[in-house]
Amino acid sequence: MKYYCETKTATELTRKTLALVLAGGEGSRLKGLTRWRAKPAVPFGGKYRIVDFVLSNCVNSGIRKIGVLTQYKSHSLIRHIQRAWSFMRYEVGEFVELLPAQQRVDKEWYQGTADALYQNLDIMRRHTPEYVLVLGGDHIYSMDYSKMLVQHAASGADVTIACIEVPRMEATGFGVMSVDENLCITRFTEKPANPDPMPGKPDKALASMGIYIFSTEFLYRKLIEDHDNPNSSRDFGKDIIPSVIKDWHVRAYPFVNEKDEAHYWRDVGTIESFWKANMDLCSIEPELNLYDRDWPIWTYQAQMPPAKFTFDDEGRRGEAIDSLVAGGCIISGARIKRSVISSGSRIHSYSLIKDSVVLPRVEVGRGCRIQNAVIDKGTVIPPGTIIGEDPEEDRKRFYVEESSGIVLVTPDMLGQKLHTVR
Numbered sequence: 001m002k003y004y005c006e007t008k009t010a011t012e013l014t015r016k017t018l019a020l021v022l023a024g025g026e027g028s029r030l031k032g033l034t035r036w037r038a039k040p041a042v043p044f045g046g047k048y049r050i051v052d053f054v055l056s057n058c059v060n061s062g063i064r065k066i067g068v069l070t071q072y073k074s075h076s077l078i079r080h081i082q083r084a085w086s087f088m089r090y091e092v093g094e095f096v097e098l099l100p101a102q103q104r105v106d107k108e109w110y111q112g113t114a115d116a117l118y119q120n121l122d123i124m125r126r127h128t129p130e131y132v133l134v135l136g137g138d139h140i141y142s143m144d145y146s147k148m149l150v151q152h153a154a155s156g157a158d159v160t161i162a163c164i165e166v167p168r169m170e171a172t173g174f175g176v177m178s179v180d181e182n183l184c185i186t187r188f189t190e191k192p193a194n195p196d197p198m199p200g201k202p203d204k205a206l207a208s209m210g211i212y213i214f215s216t217e218f219l220y221r222k223l224i225e226d227h228d229n230p231n232s233s234r235d236f237g238k239d240i241i242p243s244v245i246k247d248w249h250v251r252a253y254p255f256v257n258e259k260d261e262a263h264y265w266r267d268v269g270t271i272e273s274f275w276k277a278n279m280d281l282c283s284i285e286p287e288l289n290l291y292d293r294d295w296p297i298w299t300y301q302a303q304m305p306p307a308k309f310t311f312d313d314e315g316r317r318g319e320a321i322d323s324l325v326a327g328g329c330i331i332s333g334a335r336i337k338r339s340v341i342s343s344g345s346r347i348h349s350y351s352l353i354k355d356s357v358v359l360p361r362v363e364v365g366r367g368c369r370i371q372n373a374v375i376d377k378g379t380v381i382p383p384g385t386i387i388g389e390d391p392e393e394d395r396k397r398f399y400v401e402e403s404s405g406i407v408l409v410t411p412d413m414l415g416q417k418l419h420t421v422r
Helices: 010-014 026-032 051-060 073-086 113-118 121-127 145-155 168-173 216-228 236-244 271-280 391-397
Strands: 017-022 067-072 095-100 129-137 138-143 161-165 175-179 185-190 202-213 250-254 264-268 308-310 320-321 330-331 334-338 352-354 367-371 374-375 407-409
Touching: 010 145, 017 113, 017 121, 026 271, 026 407, 051 067, 051 073, 051 129, 051 138, 051 236, 067 073, 073 095, 113 121, 113 129, 113 216, 113 236, 121 216, 129 145, 129 216, 145 202, 145 250, 161 168, 161 236, 161 330, 168 202, 175 250, 185 236, 185 250, 202 236, 216 236, 264 271, 271 374, 330 367
Parallel strands: 017 067, 017 129, 067 095, 161 250, 308 330, 320 334, 334 352, 352 367, 374 407
Antiparallel strands: 129 202, 138 264, 161 202, 175 185, 175 202
């Protein structure tokens, strides 16, 4: 087994690492938000796309060789990456490459996360990495991958898996890692009814974040074995990871801060979780700090003027409280409370928006009341519309999340056809 000297610097290791972002999933649990776009391309936080967070993590960590694997409804995702991430310079070994499913190996599209990498084995080999970092493209968090990479190299592990500490009985919806006192993984259980606790933390369990660092030759070998196995579902979490735990060196990397507390990490796979993650940003001191100059979140945004607030009359005052309002917005005599208003949106007089997420280029007419809602990009809300107060009325026109009551409004639901389909 190969061990690295602990004096090996993070910079030396990141230069030898290829990051592969899995960004091809359908994202069906986000309902109308992913009808016309891939989940990683969904707008988030006023001016970003979901995929910007994982790509920013790579760049800020010093990992500048990045491949993005796309598949379903990928046009807006590809267009965004071309616009936002073209500053990388291939001449000095930096790049963000788009890797759509191209049937290089056979005529099938990507059949699972492991198959997606297998179909790009030739590209991985061409870049000659010493380590491969596998990432999901649809989570919201800030993480320095170089720290995980240093631990992986120093330990001599074949694979290291990033894990988040969660309350034990909340881990039933995750893949759970059972570990020994040295953080070696002894068992992986998918969505267990009774999750194993962490050593020394009986009320906590380690849930997989879907982040893997592989030593390269080991990864190649396992991808080929998995492809040759007719019983495999071609998935990392279901097939490859459980198959290597017994005979190989597999380690956990808990994503915790210096106080041994779990860092911020959110899976925004449902309308409710997407809404909550946006609402988190409206806190006075949010756990996810978008204003950290040492860890910027990179993105593309069209050149727009500053946000503008107009009118100061009683009952017609442009104002926003505990909210994020992006560039290009005009809040014209309307009131915004605990909401995210994305770039280029216009909110007209006498309207009230609270506890809601408004995606880019939305127009809200006069006299509207909107609460506990997600309004999709490009939607025009007619004057006098009320959303979020009467669930039964909302269900007649919109999608209402059963567990939370969050209302999703898209242009299609209002008869506004932004996409022509015969």
